[in-house]
Amino acid sequence: MDNIALARLLDETASLLEIDGADVFRVRSYRRAAETVEQQTIQLATLLAPDADPKLLLAIPGIGKGMAANLRDLVDTGTMPLREELLTKYRATMLDLLRLPGMGPKTVALVWSALQVSNMDELEAAAKAGQLNELPRMGEKFTTKLLKGIEDYRKNSSRFRIDVAREFAERISALILAFPGIETVTPAGSLRRGRETVGDLDLLATGPACEPDVVAAAVQHVATLPLIDNLLARGQNKVTFTLRNNLQVDVRLLPRVSYGAAMQYFTGSKHHNVALRQRAIKRGLTLSEYALVRLEDNKIIASETEEAIYNALDLAYIPPELRENNGEIEAAAASFSGAATGGLPKLITLADIRGDVHMHTTETDGTASIREMAEAAIARGRKYIAITDHSKNLAMTNGMDDARALAHAARVRQVNAEMEGRIHIFTGVEVDILAEGELDLEDATLAQLDIVVASVHSRFDQPKEVITARIIRAIENPYVRILGHPTGRKLLKRDAYAVDVEAVCRRAAELGVAVEHNAAPARTDLSDANLRLAKSLGCRISMNTDAHATGEMDYMEDGIVQLRRAWLTADDVVNTAATAEEFLGRLRKRS
DNA sequence: GCCGTTTTCGGCCCGACTGTTTTCAGTCG
Numbered sequence: 001m002d003n004i005a006l007a008r009l010l011d012e013t014a015s016l017l018e019i020d021g022a023d024v025f026r027v028r029s030y031r032r033a034a035e036t037v038e039q040q041t042i043q044l045a046t047l048l049a050p051d052a053d054p055k056l057l058l059a060i061p062g063i064g065k066g067m068a069a070n071l072r073d074l075v076d077t078g079t080m081p082l083r084e085e086l087l088t089k090y091r092a093t094m095l096d097l098l099r100l101p102g103m104g105p106k107t108v109a110l111v112w113s114a115l116q117v118s119n120m121d122e123l124e125a126a127a128k129a130g131q132l133n134e135l136p137r138m139g140e141k142f143t144t145k146l147l148k149g150i151e152d153y154r155k156n157s158s159r160f161r162i163d164v165a166r167e168f169a170e171r172i173s174a175l176i177l178a179f180p181g182i183e184t185v186t187p188a189g190s191l192r193r194g195r196e197t198v199g200d201l202d203l204l205a206t207g208p209a210c211e212p213d214v215v216a217a218a219v220q221h222v223a224t225l226p227l228i229d230n231l232l233a234r235g236q237n238k239v240t241f242t243l244r245n246n247l248q249v250d251v252r253l254l255p256r257v258s259y260g261a262a263m264q265y266f267t268g269s270k271h272h273n274v275a276l277r278q279r280a281i282k283r284g285l286t287l288s289e290y291a292l293v294r295l296e297d298n299k300i301i302a303s304e305t306e307e308a309i310y311n312a313l314d315l316a317y318i319p320p321e322l323r324e325n326n327g328e329i330e331a332a333a334a335s336f337s338g339a340a341t342g343g344l345p346k347l348i349t350l351a352d353i354r355g356d357v358h359m360h361t362t363e364t365d366g367t368a369s370i371r372e373m374a375e376a377a378i379a380r381g382r383k384y385i386a387i388t389d390h391s392k393n394l395a396m397t398n399g400m401d402d403a404r405a406l407a408h409a410a411r412v413r414q415v416n417a418e419m420e421g422r423i424h425i426f427t428g429v430e431v432d433i434l435a436e437g438e439l440d441l442e443d444a445t446l447a448q449l450d451i452v453v454a455s456v457h458s459r460f461d462q463p464k465e466v467i468t469a470r471i472i473r474a475i476e477n478p479y480v481r482i483l484g485h486p487t488g489r490k491l492l493k494r495d496a497y498a499v500d501v502e503a504v505c506r507r508a509a510e511l512g513v514a515v516e517h518n519a520a521p522a523r524t525d526l527s528d529a530n531l532r533l534a535k536s537l538g539c540r541i542s543m544n545t546d547a548h549a550t551g552e553m554d555y556m557e558d559g560i561v562q563l564r565r566a567w568l569t570a571d572d573v574v575n576t577a578a579t580a581e582e583f584l585g586r587l588r589k590r591s
Numbered sequence: 592g593c594c595g596t597t598t599t600c601g602g603c604c605c606g607a608c609t610g611t612t613t614t615c616a617g618t619c620g
Contacts, residue, residue: 023592024603025592025593025602025603026592026593027592028592028593028603029592029593029594029603030592032592032593033592033593061593061594062592062593062594063593064592064593064594065592065593066592066593067592067593070592101618101619102609102610102617102618102619103618104617104618104619105617105618106616106617106618107617107618136611136616137610137611137612137615137616137617138610138611139610139611141609141610141611142609142610142611145610365604392606393606393607394605394606394620395604395605395606395607395620396604396605396606396619396620397604397605397620398604398605399605399606432607434607435607435608457607457619457620462608462609
């Protein structure tokens, strides 16, 4: 059992404990253990081996004697006594219910004890039958909201967030690569195109072991991978299976000679491929997953690389992120023919990002100091950062009041001076947008800070127009320069776009307020469609990691994909400015 | 359940918002 699986079981146990009404601190310790286990770079199973020093495990913060025993049980038996005990009282499907808005552990426990409701279908039936209304504190509004939540959940839960899919892709790839003679495993499909969510995983493998005459042994290896939950199909060069979380995986083993054609074919999208095949036919060619072939003599024109295939169709190479048949083929044709206009955009790349202007430190809920964040940013090539710790309304983060915000800014200036020009550190704050759209710090305070990010953290179950008006009112404050995570943060838990993005972006563009695209996948705010919309409205985008730890700055690499899908160039993004001064110049001027 | 001590047990992020109340429990960040 690997760390990810261990962490998930610990986290599930924490949820079951919550439903059971256990001590909140006991629950917290299980959650904390799950987090730290997930972040370990070495596999804990190796620390639990008979010959391993038991002190190493206990040296991990958050792992004590009890948790170490739990981990040992999990590794040895796949489960642990506490988990089994809880599962005799409750049902594993009740964990799904916790993902619904308004459903917390108490409510899940209540519907179970009162109505024996333990899964989504039963809950929906009970809600529709009006049974919930008989329970305390559950009226009409609650039921309505719940049914909407169930609908949204069903709509989204068949797809997986890209970071989750990528993680599984990497784990499966590593297992496949263990077979001698398989040299390359590449994800294709919507994962390669950078879609925010992925329906199933397409993995392409190649190498000497994938040549037609010997591929059977490699297929056998893939079909018996340990993490397969359900083997769905097994063909000559293809294996399809599902994982325990129901993610479907297609693995294809292909000879080197047709790898480019296969990559092109399986990356899609479907619409892009249809258009490409039509283009091929017009040129007397036919495109398949094996090769681009001339019809008159069956001669293979291109097959080993994608670039050769695109070029043979008189197209410049099209980056996977653009392959949606949204005009990229026409643009690639223009580029290939050397036309002066209408070519493929020079898409933004990670190297274009020079600053990260939304981050937290130990002053509130971050895990690193100002200096540590600055050093980590330098290591990643950033030229400027902004320290934007939370304001007081976010009590759980130890948010700052006005006096603390100013004192913190003074420390930021001090550290900035000590950096001696290696990086510029802006002062700042992430203020919270209150119910009426006002901010939770004084204007006099904000006036003394370089970067004011205004974010909504409160609940999103009010009507869309209420939330939209609240955000617009907030960004009208003259000191706000960036609208932080504009659409709310949880992509799958609830309707991610309970905000009129068009109205917000329109006003932001008028005011010169930059709209943030949060680079962390789990916090994705602007879909590629919304990014395109924002660009079309003249909105300036600020892409930030909202890092709470130094390592989170690496999320920048994930975030860039969404920008590329939206055809954005370096010019569309404010924090591509080469210097701190130039960056400030791109932001709204204070009145 | 973990931690750090006072080595045996107390402390462990807390406040706003909502729906349902008519004073508050539950959820969320």
